[in-house]
Amino acid sequence: MSEKTIHYSGFGSAAVHGGHTKDPNSAHLVPIYASSTYVFDSAEQGMRRFSGKEDGYIYSRWGNPTSNEAEEKIAGLEGHGLNLPLRGIMHSSGMAAISTLMLATLKSGDKVLSHFSLYGGTEELINKVLPPLGIEPVIGDLRDLNLAEDLMKADPAIKMLYLETPANPTIQCVDLEELVKLGKKYNLIIACDNTFATPYLQQPFRFGVDFVVHSTTKFLNGHGTAIGGVLIGKDLELMNGHVTKIHRLLGGNSNPFDSFLLINGIKTLELRMERHCHNAVEVANFLDGHESVGHVNYNGLPSHPDHYLSVKQMRHPGAMLSFELKGGLQAGIAFMDKLNMCIRTVSLGTCDTLLSHPASMTHYSVPQEARLKYGITDGLIRMNVGIENITDILADLDQAL
Numbered sequence: 553m554s555e556k557t558i559h560y561s562g563f564g565s566a567a568v569h570g571g572h573t574k575d576p577n578s579a580h581l582v583p584i585y586a587s588s589t590y591v592f593d594s595a596e597q598g599m600r601r602f603s604g605k606e607d608g609y610i611y612s613r614w615g616n617p618t619s620n621e622a623e624e625k626i627a628g629l630e631g632h633g634l635n636l637p638l639r640g641i642m643h644s645s646g647m648a649a650i651s652t653l654m655l656a657t658l659k660s661g662d663k664v665l666s667h668f669s670l671y672g673g674t675e676e677l678i679n680k681v682l683p684p685l686g687i688e689p690v691i692g693d694l695r696d697l698n699l700a701e702d703l704m705k706a707d708p709a710i711k712m713l714y715l716e717t718p719a720n721p722t723i724q725c726v727d728l729e730e731l732v733k734l735g736k737k738y739n740l741i742i743a744c745d746n747t748f749a750t751p752y753l754q755q756p757f758r759f760g761v762d763f764v765v766h767s768t769t770k771f772l773n774g775h776g777t778a779i780g781g782v783l784i785g786k787d788l789e790l791m792n793g794h795v796t797k798i799h800r801l802l803g804g805n806s807n808p809f810d811s812f813l814l815i816n817g818i819k820t821l822e823l824r825m826e827r828h829c830h831n832a833v834e835v836a837n838f839l840d841g842h843e844s845v846g847h848v849n850y851n852g853l854p855s856h857p858d859h860y861l862s863v864k865q866m867r868h869p870g871a872m873l874s875f876e877l878k879g880g881l882q883a884g885i886a887f888m889d890k891l892n893m894c895i896r897t898v899s900l901g902t903c904d905t906l907l908s909h910p911a912s913m914t915h916y917s918v919p920q921e922a923r924l925k926y927g928i929t930d931g932l933i934r935m936n937v938g939i940e941n942i943t944d945i946l947a948d949l950d951q952a953l
């Protein structure tokens with residue numbers, strides 16, 4: 553029996569074993585299929601494969617056994633406990649997965665409705681790349697459900713509701729249940745970027761979304777060893793047909809080595825997330841009471857405006873937080889320079905604790921006025937709380953503060 557068909561009652565078991573197909577040479581782990589093409593036994597077989605009459609690999613941009621295991625594993629986790637068959641398609645990056653989603657489902661004259669706080673790359677895709685193709689953005693504060701409905705009602709050209717919750721970099725949440733209800737009322741395609749939460753903390757398909765995307769570069773890989781992305785959908789005919797075709801033609805396929813690293817990373821997802829989350833609560837409480845720190849932005853703190861949403865739709869508020877240093881820009885730079893164990897870098901989702909200072913790094917070239925609109929103040933520090941021992945994380949933060 554293919555292990556793909558086994559039912560795993562536990563999320564951790566599905567993370568370890570899910571998606572695996574028995575290897576013809578009995579290798580325990582899926583091999584890295586470093587082959588661009590696949591051999592046909594006969595011309596007749598080639599014809600059957602190309603005509604779709606026989607399943608099987610043809611060319612690695614179209615499909616690769618190692619990447620296939622990664623996509624089966626992630627789709628199994630997004631649908632875990634939901635009794636909902638899903639299809640995942642691995643991509644070379646999160647941005648490639650989002651691009652396939654947009655280009656496969658939208659056409660000239662359509663509009664995308666989204667919340668103002670989004671990962672910067674997605675925001676630029678929606679605001680700069682899609683408009684010359686005739687696909688326009690509609691951006692609002694989707695935490696305001698009345699406004700969200702007004703926007704949907706006012707403009708029948710809106711075809712997609714694109715959500716990211718919690719959002720990068722502000723960690724704001726939007727209400728999946730209520731927004732999906734509204735999106736369905738107005739016949740919208742509903743997609744959610746689940747990168748910050750992972751399927752362990754949040755399953756957007758539970759609320760009825762049509763698509764989920766991930767930057768697998770982050771918590772799913774978990775070790776910072778590869779860039780990757782995945783697009784998952786529940787309309788299997790659409791996913792296996794049109795979406796697969798667009799994915800193959802755009803050429804944003806993953807490579808087998810990165811998929812191999814991803815598969816091995818996902819095996820420990822549950823364990824890692826438990827530790828990440830436990831440490832994040834400790835860090836948030838420590839920072840919240842510290843004299844050098846002003847505001848702490850963590851959904852797990854009851855004082856956070858989105859706390860109720862993280863309770864409503866997530867297993868746990870997660871491992872991302874940001875905090876404001878009272879001393880502004882200079883305090884931010886001094887703090888970053890004093891870190892010993894914790895790592896000064898962008899990105900997130902690794903075992904290591906990572907900190908970035910947007911005003912001197914990712915948002916250095918953004919004028920202060922524009923930054924402030926998104927809450928990116930001079931002394932703001934963004935933190936991916938890692939899985940090290942909490943005593944070491946707190947000691948490093950304490951000495952740097």
Ligand SMILES: Cc1ncc(COP(=O)(O)O)c(C=O)c1O
Pocket residue numbers: 645646647648671673674716719720745747748766767768769779780781899
């Ligand atoms: C929430 C979110 N979505 C998508 C992306 C894009 O992913 P990638 O860098 O793998 O293309 C990122 C990257 O940081 C992200 O944080």
